[in-house]
Amino acid sequence: MSQQTIDGLLLKEMIIAGANLLEQNREAIDALNVFPVPDGDTGTNMSLTMKSTVREIAAQDVTSASRLADLAARGALKGARGNSGVILSQILRGFARGIEGCETVDAAAFAKGLRSGADTAYKAVMKPKEGTILTVIRVISEDSARYVIKHPDNLPGLLDKVIRSGEAILAKTPDMLPALKQAGVVDSGGQGLLTVFKGWRAAFNGEKIEETAVDVGNAATFEFEDDHDSLEEIKFKYCTEFIIQEMNPGVTEDDVNRFRTRLTRIGDCVVVVGDFSLVKVHVHTNEPGKALQYACELGELVNLKIDNMAEERRERLRQAEEAQKAAELKRQQEEAAQSAEEELKEYGMVAVSLGEGFSGIFTDLGVDHIVEGGQTMNPSIEDILEAVAGVGAKTVFVLPNNSNVILAASQAAELSDREVVVLPTKNVAMGIGAVIAFNPEASVEENREAMTAAAEQVKTGQITFAVRDTVFEDKEIKEGDIIGIHNGRIEVVGRSIHDIAIELTQHVVEDGDALITIYYGQDTKEEDANALGEEIAALYADLDVEVQYGGQPLYYYLISAE
Numbered sequence: 001m002s003q004q005t006i007d008g009l010l011l012k013e014m015i016i017a018g019a020n021l022l023e024q025n026r027e028a029i030d031a032l033n034v035f036p037v038p039d040g041d042t043g044t045n046m047s048l049t050m051k052s053t054v055r056e057i058a059a060q061d062v063t064s065a066s067r068l069a070d071l072a073a074r075g076a077l078k079g080a081r082g083n084s085g086v087i088l089s090q091i092l093r094g095f096a097r098g099i100e101g102c103e104t105v106d107a108a109a110f111a112k113g114l115r116s117g118a119d120t121a122y123k124a125v126m127k128p129k130e131g132t133i134l135t136v137i138r139v140i141s142e143d144s145a146r147y148v149i150k151h152p153d154n155l156p157g158l159l160d161k162v163i164r165s166g167e168a169i170l171a172k173t174p175d176m177l178p179a180l181k182q183a184g185v186v187d188s189g190g191q192g193l194l195t196v197f198k199g200w201r202a203a204f205n206g207e208k209i210e211e212t213a214v215d216v217g218n219a220a221t222f223e224f225e226d227d228h229d230s231l232e233e234i235k236f237k238y239c240t241e242f243i244i245q246e247m248n249p250g251v252t253e254d255d256v257n258r259f260r261t262r263l264t265r266i267g268d269c270v271v272v273v274g275d276f277s278l279v280k281v282h283v284h285t286n287e288p289g290k291a292l293q294y295a296c297e298l299g300e301l302v303n304l305k306i307d308n309m310a311e312e313r314r315e316r317l318r319q320a321e322e323a324q325k326a327a328e329l330k331r332q333q334e335e336a337a338q339s340a341e342e343e344l345k346e347y348g349m350v351a352v353s354l355g356e357g358f359s360g361i362f363t364d365l366g367v368d369h370i371v372e373g374g375q376t377m378n379p380s381i382e383d384i385l386e387a388v389a390g391v392g393a394k395t396v397f398v399l400p401n402n403s404n405v406i407l408a409a410s411q412a413a414e415l416s417d418r419e420v421v422v423l424p425t426k427n428v429a430m431g432i433g434a435v436i437a438f439n440p441e442a443s444v445e446e447n448r449e450a451m452t453a454a455a456e457q458v459k460t461g462q463i464t465f466a467v468r469d470t471v472f473e474d475k476e477i478k479e480g481d482i483i484g485i486h487n488g489r490i491e492v493v494g495r496s497i498h499d500i501a502i503e504l505t506q507h508v509v510e511d512g513d514a515l516i517t518i519y520y521g522q523d524t525k526e527e528d529a530n531a532l533g534e535e536i537a538a539l540y541a542d543l544d545v546e547v548q549y550g551g552q553p554l555y556y557y558l559i560s561a562e
Contacts, residue, residue, distance in 0.1 A: 004155045005104040006204065008068035009260075012057050015072050016271065018199030019050035025195050031468070032188035041404070042188035045082030045378055049089055050196065052079020052380070059269045059284075065105045069096035069113070077411070082378040084189040086407045087121050087133050089381075091193070094120025107155040111148045114141040114162070125407065131176030133189030139169040140197075159201040166194040206253050236267045236284040239307040240291050244279040247299040255298060262294050284309070347440060347447070348393030351431055352379055352401045352409075355522065355551030358428045365435045368393070378405050384412040388420055395419040395444050397451065399431040421448050423455060427462070428550065429517065429560035430455040459513075461486040461504040463497060463557045482556075497524075497556050501532055502539075509540065509561045516543055519550030519558040529557070 006014070022029075022043070029043030056075025062068050073096040076089035098116030102109050118141040121134055128134050143165035144158060151157055173187040202208075256279055260272040267285030279298070285291055288306050295301055348368045353359045354377065359370045369387040373379035388396045396418050400409045403426045413420035421444065425431040437454035438447055466481040472490045477483065484492040484504035492503045501518075509516060516536060520529035526549070533547035543561075550558055 003204070004153060005106050006065055006110070006155070007104045008062040008064045008066075009264075010204065011065050011068045011072075011105070012060070012062075013272075014200040014203040015050075015057060015068075016054055017203035018196035019047070019054045021199035021202070022050055022192060022195050023047045029188050029192050029195070032185045032191055041082060041378065042084045043192055045085040045404075046088050046189070046192040046196075048380070049076055049080045049085035052076060053092065055079075058271065061264055061268050061270055064103050066096070066099050066102045069099055072096065077415075078382040079380050080408060080411065081380045082404045083407045084133060084192060085378070086381065086411055087124065087189065088193065088196075089411075090121040090124040091117040091137055094118065106153075107148045107158045108152055110155065110158060111141070111144040114144050117141065124411070126410075129177075131173045132187050133193050135173065135176065136166055136169050136187070136190035136193055140165045156205070159197075159204055162197050163194070163201055166190075166197060170194055234284075234309050234313060236269075236286050237308055237310045238286065238288045239269075239282075239284055239309050240267075240288040240305075241280075241282045242292070242295065242301050242304045244281060244295050244299045245302060248297070251298050259294055259298060263291060266290050344392055344394045346394055347438075348391035348396045349399065349435065349438065350384065350387045350391060350396055351399040351428075351435070352384075352405050353428060353431075354553065355428075357519065357549035357551035358432075359551075361432060361548065362435065365432070366438075367399075367435060368396075373402075373405070378402065378408065381408050381412045381415070384409055385415060388412065388416050388418055391418075393418070395421065397434075397438070397447065398422045399425045399434055401425045401428045401431040419444070423448070423451055425455050427460050427558065428552075429460045429519065429558055430458045433458040433560075433562060458560050458562045459486075459508050459510065460558060460560045461491070461508040462555050463500055463504060463559075464555045466493075498528075498532060501557055501559065502535065505536055505539075505559055505561075508559055509543070513561045514543060515546065515562055516540060517546045517548060517560045519548050519552070519560070521550055521552040521555050521557065523553070524556045532557075 026043040026047045029046070030041055032042065053072050053075040056078070057068060057071050060068065060071055062071070069092070073089070073093040076092045080086045080089035094117035095113040097120065098113035099105050099109050105113070114137070118134075118137045121137055122128050125134065140162055144162060147158055147161045170186050170190045173190055174185070177187070256272065259279075260270060263270045263272065263281075263283045263285070266287050267283045269282065269284040271282040272279060281291075281295060283291055292301060292304075349366065350369045350371060351362045351367045352371045352373050353362055354373055359372075362370055368391045371379045371383055371387045373383070384398065388398065396416075398409045398413065398420055400406045400422065406422065406424060406426075409422045413422050423431075423434050425434055434451040434455040437450045439450065442450065462485045464483060464485070466477045466479055466483055468479050470477050475490060475493050477490070477493055481493050482495060482497050482500045483490050484500045484507070486504060486507045491507045492500050494500050494503075505516065518529060518533050518536065520526070529547050529549075533545050537543075537545040552558065
């Protein structure tokens with residue numbers, strides 16, 4: 001008889017398998033970018049979100065599916081990055097709410113969790129767009145609800161239905177978003193979600209992740225991260241890891257399942273991933289010999305590693321004592337400042353920035369805290385929350401400076417105990433404009449309006465290179481071409497960075513502008529940037545032209561006009 005319920009231990013393995021499969025296909029999902037630019041990061045953001053999820057549940061051996069789902073949702077929310085990662089965290093958050101109170105999950109509860117996941121994800125986005133990951137989870141949840149009405153006692157069948165439904169709606173996303181159709185790709189967030197669900201089904205069925213088919217390609221294998229430092233107490237001293245291969249004659253999946261159960265009796269943090277042909281094992285135990293003995297009954301052991309976590313902790317404590325002595329003097333010196341910090345200042349600012357030059361500009365303009373990230377690595381909700389908490393202000397203005405960071409910043413604002421104002425800055429030039437407009441004497445609302453207006457007056461163009469052949473609107477683009485992007489569109493394509501910069505500037509500058517600023521990236525020579533600035537100044541003699549070092553990776557120039 002096939003299995004019809006999922007408990008906490010199995011759900012844990014399903015989530016780990018989903019993270020595993022997503023990481024295997026991360027680079028291919030990154031490549032499903034409408035623009036052929038080098039910073040497509042949907043797969044990376046979703047994978048980092050799932051890794052945070054796995055870190056939260058890895059040391060937990062709870063049998064309650066509801067409790068495990070709560071822990072997973074918390075981990076996902078802490079580590080969510082980018083729009084896709086934040087939406088994925090909301091799906092997991094909603095799933096946990098949908099199965100609340102369930103020790104085990106049957107088909108009906110699983111479908112309810114999916115429905116709740118879809119509802120929660122839609123509520124998290126101010127203007128939901130169809131043809132995205134939101135559509136994929138909504139259609140999967142609707143199809144699942146209809147399936148369980150006819151098949152209330154068929155959980156394996158429901159999981160199959162989830163995959164069939166996801167594949168069908170994902171194939172339709174290009175028809176919902178013309179940009180996807182023109183680029184010849186499906187929605188990357190939807191592909192990432194479907195990949196996670198395929199990992200869930202594979203683990204439920206006892207399949208090897210390496211043999212689970214996903215059409216988008218392969219990348220590196222996900223590695224289980226065991227954070228010994230995060231353990232509150234060490235009940236079991238020895239972190240024991242190994243691989244079982246070359247199984248003994250007659251060994252079955254049931255033997256592997258019994259082995260997993262035996263490990264839970266002698267330790268915790270049990271992870272047993274694989275099937276009867278190859279099994280990866282991790283356990284914290286005081287009896288590593290027994291763990292090895294049990295494993296030898298199944299097959300040959302390789303890659304053995306046993307760490308004494310108690311000794312590791314003693315060493316850390318010794319180092320901590322030395323650090324504490326050094327910190328005590330500093331603490332005394334800062335005591336007055338700490339006391340004053342209790343009286344929070346009225347305003348503070350946090351800016352997301354990637355590039356030494358841009359970070360220096362924000363600091364010089366009085367921004368309290370710089371969060372590293374942006375175009376190539378979106379910061380997590382937790383990163384932004386920590387920055388807000390560290391500012392020491394009643395009201396904190398947050399400048400995401402990237403359209404893919406705004407949603408994470410908004411979620412951080414909801415979770416913060418401070419008043420947080422997220423300004424819709426889509427790039428660093430808009431962020432700089434907003435900071436310049438800040439007035440410490442004005443009210444919160446006056447500053448919100450003035451800073452938003454100042455940001456929206458800044459028009460920007462960006463220059464990078466194409467990472468694949470494609471056709472965008474009427475432009476044929478070859479891998480390695482230089483492309484100029486303005487207002488979310490690829491405006492100019494060519495082979496010369498200089499020529500593209502001159503032509504793109506014509507699209508950016510409008511009548512009434514007074515200032516053109518050229519921010520050059522880490523791969524652009526200063527002399528080339530200055531020469532470009534002089535040429536643009538000659539072309540626009542009535543405007544001021546400034547050249548500044550941004551230090552941004554992958555993008556040769558960011559050109560702004562205001």
